[in-house]
Amino acid sequence: MLLLAIIPVVLLRNRAGTQNSIVFSSLSILGTLGSKPRNLAGAFASSFLILTITAAAIALARPQLSNTYTERKASGIDIVVAMDVSTSMEIDDFIINGRRVDRTTAARLVVRNFIQQRPNDRIGLIPFAGQPYQESPITLEHDWLLSKLDSVRPNQELSQGTAIGSAIAASAVRLDKREDSKSRIIILITDGSNNSGRMSPITAAELAKELGIRVYTVAIGTKEGRLPNFKQRFPSQEFDTKTLEQIAEITDAQYYRAKSTEDLQSTFSTIDQLEKTEVKRNVITEKKDLHFYFIVAAISFLLIYIVLTTFTVPPSPN
CATH class of the missing domain: 3.40.50.410 (von Willebrand factor, type A domain)
Incomplete structure (x- = not known):
């Protein structure tokens, strides 16, 4: 169910975001101010958002590595x-x-x-x-x-x-x-x-x-x-x-x-x-939880997404 959240992210990733603008009364500050256009809102950062959702969904599914041994x-x-x-x-x-x-x-x-x-x-x-x-x-x-x-x-x-x-x-x-x-x-x-x-x-x-x-x-x-x-x-x-x-x-x-x-x-x-006799077999199953690795991955992708959307390069003059 969590994977369904990827659909709106994919649909919105290629749409143009709002243009940045500033209201000013003097042209003297144009030398120090610049504009940072966002023609594709979250075009790159959205990929990490998708990875975050995917890793979190897998972690919630609680993946396990199962090894079965038969004691003969x-x-x-x-x-x-x-x-x-x-x-x-x-x-x-x-x-x-x-x-x-x-x-x-x-x-x-x-x-x-x-x-x-x-x-x-x-x-x-x-x-x-x-x-x-x-x-x-x-x-x-x-x-x-x-x-x-x-x-x-x-x-x-x-x-x-x-x-x-x-x-x-x-x-x-x-x-x-x-x-x-x-x-x-x-x-x-x-x-x-x-x-x-x-x-x-x-x-x-x-x-x-x-x-x-x-x-x-x-x-x-x-x-x-x-x-x-x-x-x-x-x-x-x-x-x-x-x-x-x-x-x-x-x-x-x-x-x-x-x-x-x-x-x-x-x-x-x-x-x-x-020459037959009954034989009992003991089946031993060992399971190792793997969800921890996907939780770490989800947190890592989320942090990268936050960094990409929060910290930007200094604006360049127009």
């Missing part, structure tokens, strides 16, 4: 994704958007979606081949976790083989350190049978059971997807669903068979629904 707390569910990156995971028997991709690529895509859907869970990543190695510790920093996930792929420089037992044991050790967890789970993704490592899968599963850790096992790959003989001497060892079923049963979890991208997505959707 962990859900209490800690998850380790143990992903097989042995040579057999290079087989391209999965289809994504009409394009054939290898098993690792399909697994990375589905795991990425799974992580993004669980922002309040602490999640870690342990790839494994002939032995496990830690790619990411259990963390809530999912952006960093996803960047690590993108780099996971089969590597010939790694110890080759499939160490399922060692992968479960390594994952369980990291989960065992999280004493404040309400639930701890391992999601094991593999397309082969255990043929490396110092610990058998069943022994590792029993140890995980003692620690209260559930191991969801996911067998990935089609039966048609087989390694050539020069890469694996005994192709029949590539799939070992029986052992994976036993691991899940021992740890009170479930076993899944993913023969396609759709199966893999469905598997992780099911796990996502099974």
Whole structure:
């Protein structure tokens, strides 16, 4: 409403003011007197009057700078994704958007979606081949976790083989350190049978059971997807669903068979629904009043306006 006062100021600023005049009876004083014409009343000073009104109106509106923070707390569910990156995971028997991709690529895509859907869970990543190695510790920093996930792929420089037992044991050790967890789970993704490592899968599963850790096992790959003989001497060892079923049963979890991208997505959707908990978030809003700055500006503009309209230069003789 105060801004409406600017309208008459704008309308009057370009109108000529009254001409200054003086009544005198003698021409002798003309040498010391002069006239100061005001052809445009307040042409320059009115700009500061407009600024004064504008700043005062903004100050009355009480502008604020608002910062909102969300205090995020962990859900209490800690998850380790143990992903097989042995040579057999290079087989391209999965289809994504009409394009054939290898098993690792399909697994990375589905795991990425799974992580993004669980922002309040602490999640870690342990790839494994002939032995496990830690790619990411259990963390809530999912952006960093996803960047690590993108780099996971089969590597010939790694110890080759499939160490399922060692992968479960390594994952369980990291989960065992999280004493404040309400639930701890391992999601094991593999397309082969255990043929490396110092610990058998069943022994590792029993140890995980003692620690209260559930191991969801996911067998990935089609039966048609087989390694050539020069890469694996005994192709029949590539799939070992029986052992994976036993691991899940021992740890009170479930076993899944993913023969396609759709199966893999469905598997992780099911796990996502099974392992849920309510999370409370605290939203904190900080507000900083800014009206003080506009009050100072309004006073400053007003003072300039008063100076311009009060103090004038000495009149010049005509």
